[in-house]
Amino acid sequence: MKMDVRPPVLAAEQLTVHVGRRDVLRELNITVQPGDTLVILGRNGAGKTTLLHTLAGLRDAARGVVLLSGQPYAAWPRGHEACLRGLLAQSQPDFFSATVLETALVGRHPYLGRWDWESPEDEAIALAALASMGLEGFAERQVPTLSGGERQRLAIAALLAQRPRLYLLDEPLAHLDLHHQVAVLDHFGALAAEGAGVVMVLHDINLAARYASHVLLLDGAGGHVFGAAHDVLTTERLSSAFGHPLRAVADGAQTLFIPA
Amino acid sequence: MAHGHSATHPAGGGMPVQRRRALQVLAGLVLAALAAFVWSLTAGALPVGPGDLLGALQGGDGSMEADIIRSLRLPRAVAAFACGGLLALAGALMQVLLRNPLADPYVLGISGGAAVGALGAIVAGATSGWIDGGAFIGALGATLLVFGLARGDGSWTQTRLLLTGVIVAAGCGAAVALMLSLAPEGRVKGMLFWLMGDASGATRPWPALGLLVVGLASVLPFARELNLLARGEITARALGVRVTRLRGLVYGLGSLLTAVAVTTVGSVGFVGLIVPHLVRLAIGNDQRLLLPAATLAGGVLLCAADTAARTVVAPIQLPVGVLTALIGVPVFLFLLARHPR
Numbered sequence: 001m002k003m004d005v006r007p008p009v010l011a012a013e014q015l016t017v018h019v020g021r022r023d024v025l026r027e028l029n030i031t032v033q034p035g036d037t038l039v040i041l042g043r044n045g046a047g048k049t050t051l052l053h054t055l056a057g058l059r060d061a062a063r064g065v066v067l068l069s070g071q072p073y074a075a076w077p078r079g080h081e082a083c084l085r086g087l088l089a090q091s092q093p094d095f096f097s098a099t100v101l102e103t104a105l106v107g108r109h110p111y112l113g114r115w116d117w118e119s120p121e122d123e124a125i126a127l128a129a130l131a132s133m134g135l136e137g138f139a140e141r142q143v144p145t146l147s148g149g150e151r152q153r154l155a156i157a158a159l160l161a162q163r164p165r166l167y168l169l170d171e172p173l174a175h176l177d178l179h180h181q182v183a184v185l186d187h188f189g190a191l192a193a194e195g196a197g198v199v200m201v202l203h204d205i206n207l208a209a210r211y212a213s214h215v216l217l218l219d220g221a222g223g224h225v226f227g228a229a230h231d232v233l234t235t236e237r238l239s240s241a242f243g244h245p246l247r248a249v250a251d252g253a254q255t256l257f258i259p260a
Numbered sequence: 261m262a263h264g265h266s267a268t269h270p271a272g273g274g275m276p277v278q279r280r281r282a283l284q285v286l287a288g289l290v291l292a293a294l295a296a297f298v299w300s301l302t303a304g305a306l307p308v309g310p311g312d313l314l315g316a317l318q319g320g321d322g323s324m325e326a327d328i329i330r331s332l333r334l335p336r337a338v339a340a341f342a343c344g345g346l347l348a349l350a351g352a353l354m355q356v357l358l359r360n361p362l363a364d365p366y367v368l369g370i371s372g373g374a375a376v377g378a379l380g381a382i383v384a385g386a387t388s389g390w391i392d393g394g395a396f397i398g399a400l401g402a403t404l405l406v407f408g409l410a411r412g413d414g415s416w417t418q419t420r421l422l423l424t425g426v427i428v429a430a431g432c433g434a435a436v437a438l439m440l441s442l443a444p445e446g447r448v449k450g451m452l453f454w455l456m457g458d459a460s461g462a463t464r465p466w467p468a469l470g471l472l473v474v475g476l477a478s479v480l481p482f483a484r485e486l487n488l489l490a491r492g493e494i495t496a497r498a499l500g501v502r503v504t505r506l507r508g509l510v511y512g513l514g515s516l517l518t519a520v521a522v523t524t525v526g527s528v529g530f531v532g533l534i535v536p537h538l539v540r541l542a543i544g545n546d547q548r549l550l551l552p553a554a555t556l557a558g559g560v561l562l563c564a565a566d567t568a569a570r571t572v573v574a575p576i577q578l579p580v581g582v583l584t585a586l587i588g589v590p591v592f593l594f595l596l597a598r599h600p601r
Contacts, residue, residue, distance in 0.1 A: 058497050082500035092492040095359050096545045109488060109499045114481050117279050117548070162499070 007070030008033050009166045009197035010055060010085070015064035017047060017054050023062065025051055026222040032166070032214075034195040037188070039208040039229070041201075042218030043242050048201045049090065049170055051218070055199065056087045056168050069165065082110035086164035088155060088172055094143055101139040103154055104130050107161030122161075129160035132187060134180070148175035156184060167191065169200035173207070185211045205246075205257045209233050217241050233257070282549040289556035293341065296560045300337035300567040301329055305574060339462030339524050340566035340580065341559035342469040344531050346521040348558025349476060351532030352539075352551055353514040356490045357507060358418045364533035365518040368425030371527035372432025373402025374519065378526070379439045379451050388461055391454070392523050399519035402428055407511065457528030457581030459566045468524045475517050476555055482506060483548040490545065528581040531558050534588040541595045561587070 010032040017025040024047030032038050040048050053059045055066055057073035065072055069084055076084070086107070104126040105118050112118065118126075130136060133153040138146075146154065152175045159167065167188060173181045181204075188198045189211055202208045208215060208229070215232040217225045219241050225232050238257060239246045245260040301317075302308045308316060308325050316326040317334070350365035358367070366372070377398020381391045410424040440451060479486075485506055488496040497503050518532070535558040539550055562580065565587055569578040 053494070056498060058494065078502070079500035082498065087494070087498040089492075089494045089498065092494070094491070095361055096355075096490055096540070098545055102544070102546065103491075106488060106491065106495070106499065109484060109501075112484065114484075 006034065007067070009036075009069055010199065011067040011070075012055065013065050013067070015054070015066060016062040017051050017059075018062045019047060019050055023222045024220065025218060025224060027064070028216075028224060028226070030214075030216060030226050032197040032199060034165070034197055035192050036213050037192050037198045037200070037211055038214045038216060039200055039202050039212035040216045040218065041203075041205065041208060041238075041241065043220055046218040046220035048218060052087070052168050052170050052199070052201060056085060057081055058087070079110060082162070082164075084164055085166040085168060086159045086162040088159045088167070088169045090170050091148075091152060091155060091174065097142050097144055099139065100130065100135065100141045100143060100146070100154055101126060103143055104157045104161050107158040107163075110162065125163070126157070126161045129157040130154070132160060133157040134183070149177060149180060152176055153180065153184070160187075164196075166197045167199070169198070171201050171203065173202065173204065181207065205233070205238060209255065209257070281543075282546075285543055285549065285553055286556065289553055289560065292560045293556055293563070296341070296563040296567070297337055300340070300563055301333050303567055303571050304328075304333065335463055335465045336459050336566065337563055338469055339465035340459045341563040342465055342472045343459070343462075343521040343525045343528065344535075344562025344565075345472045345555040345559035346468060346475070346517040347528060347532040347562070348535035348539075348554040349472070349479075349551060350514045350517040350521070351558075352536035352547070352554045353479065353486075353510050353517075354532075355536055356486050356547065357510045357514065358422055359490060359492070360418070360422065361537070362533075363422075365514065365521070366429065366527065366529075366532065367422065368406050368515070369402040369428035369432060370399045370515055370518045371522050372429040372436070373405075374399035374522040375455060375527060376432050376435045376439075377401070378454050378522075379436055379443075382447055382451050382454065383439055383443050385447075388463075395526075396519055396523040399522055400515070402432065403515040403519070453579050454526045456579035457526040457584070458579045459525045459562075460570070460577055462524050465524065468520050471517065471520050472555065472559075475513055476552060479510070479513060479551060480548070482509065483546075483551055486510070486547040486551075487545070490547070525562075526581070528562065528584055530581075530585045530588040531562055534592045535561060538588075538592060538595060 008031040012028050012030045015025070015028040016023055030038070040051065042048050050059065054061050057066065057068065068076065068081060073081055101123070105122060107129070108118055108122040108126065127139065130138060133156055135150065135153055135157060138150070143151065143154065156172060169188070172184055176184060185207060192198050212229040214227065215229045217232055217237060225237055235246050235248045235257065246257045247260040249256045249258060298310055298313065301313055302310055306325060306328055308329060312325065313329070316323070316329045347365050351363070354363040354365055354367060355361060374395040375398070377394035377396070378391050381394030386394065406421070406425050406428050410421040436455070440448060443451060485496065485501045488499055488501050489503065489506060493503055536550065536554045539554045539557055543549055543553060562584060565583040566580045569580045569583045572578070
């Protein structure tokens with residue numbers, strides 16, 4: 001592996017995020033280096049999605065700054081940020097029909113000029129992304145005929161076709177069965193090993209423990225803990241953040257957290 | 261689809277499949293538009309053979325046929341075509357803007373405002389120029405009112421815009437009903453014709469045609485961004501689309517197109533709602549193809565419907581809006597039943 005002298009793919013400095021008048025997160029400092037997988041944990045309404053959208057540059061921070069590959073979003077040429085970071089948003093209803101391939105090709109938008117049409121190379125990238133999510137042979141299907149899990153994998157495939165350096169994932173495992181949950185996390189693990197940065201909101205503490213290099217734990221009242229996964233994932237911290245007592249169970253090298 | 265796999269791999273080289281298909285569809289619609297024009301110019305109480313049409317259009321011989329075609333049928337055919345295109349384009353834009361398949365050009369109260377303006381002018385005994393002016397002022401007034409109210413707090417969500425539009429339209433509807441009930445007997449028929457949409461008085465069609473060309477040309481560069489906007493604001497913004505600017509363009513342009521259309525031919529219904537859906541059912545929802553195709557298809561539909569309106573029960577002329585609904589509704593239901601989605 002070559003030495004990496006590039007700036008962190010993502011950094012937040014003294015970042016304060018609010019919803020309405022309420023600060024959901026105060027003075028956050030994080031860096032995501034190439035190869036890092038940061039998992040954001042916290043109870044419902046703790047501001048995980050709001051934070052993710054702020055990190056994606058879609059929402060102004062109350063205070064502080066977000067740096068994408070070393071620069072604030074505003075400093076990147078308009079539209080170029082979409083080549084650097086991709087966001088998997090929580091699924092939204094579709095009001096218009098489209099084919100699976102058309103949907104995956106959406107990820108190629110940032111690379112196309114105003115009058116360009118998707119090239120055969122773009123199509124090959126989108127088909128490869130579909131195949132990596134187990135959707136080969138689905139290209140001509142209409143999206144409304146897919147199951148919830150298939151749609152979620154399609155949304156991930158569209159993000160993969162975007163080929164950013166930083167992946168921001170809001171509940172990437174929603175609607176997925178166990179097999180696909182692990183397959184998706186393995187896929188992003190492989191991308192991180194190749195030098196991408198991955199930030200994701202998860203609800204499964206044990207999957208977080210298995211895949212995260214770093215964890216950001218939000219308490220919903222503005223406080224947070226950020227650090228290496230094994231430092232942050234302790235029964236006391238998790239119990240207090242989720243408001244429910246947890247118990248740690250050793251399973252070989254791994255520690256499992258179960259509700260007490 | 262059994263042959264789905266082959267379609268995903270365009271046979272090497274040349275244009276991608278989708279783009280070639282786009283050009284075929286558009287070429288077909290251009291031919292349909294030409295056919296609609298020929299029918300519209302030749303049909304009527306004084307039939308003209310297609311062979312004599314070119315000579316009459318060049319207008320050298322000064323015959324009665326040439327005069328009728330040049331001063332009556334041509335402006336009317338152009339007005340119907342242009343306004344059909346304007347309404348279909350505006351409808352397609354509004355459906356993307358509001359992410360709502362039920363949206364049409366009138367959903368934000370534009371036709372209601374235009375009707376109040378036009379009917380007010382008719383009640384006041386104005387001539388046709390003032391009726392057009394009243395319709396245009398009413399349409400723009402309703403647009404500004406809805407826009408101003410909907411973004412009272414600086415943001416504007418689709419739901420808020422839609423609700424404000426529906427309420428303003430309801431208010432305009434009440435005002436129209438009031439004017440109809442108070443208007444002198446002799447003017448009610450003209451008011452009803454205006455409300456149903458009628459191209460017979462369209463003597464100045466060229467501004468509408470010009471706006472159609474300019475409007476389509478100014479929105480096509482943003483067609484792929486509109487594809488993303490139709491998938492949701494977050495998706496579009498995450499992929500680098502300047503959503504606020506794009507929405508402003510779509511809203512302003514959609515309103516202007518609709519205002520000019522209702523000013524020219526009255527509030528013709530169904531074209532703006534049904535044509536974008538017809539085209540979508542036939543060729544999918546890629547705005548790069550959908551917007552020009554819907555524009556042409558809307559023009560063809562209204563041009564043909566207007567020709568039918570003045571010929572099927574001649575010498576009685578029907579309001580064209582009634583015919584667009586009578587043609588559009590069964591065709592739409594047929595296509596919908598054929599494509600279970």
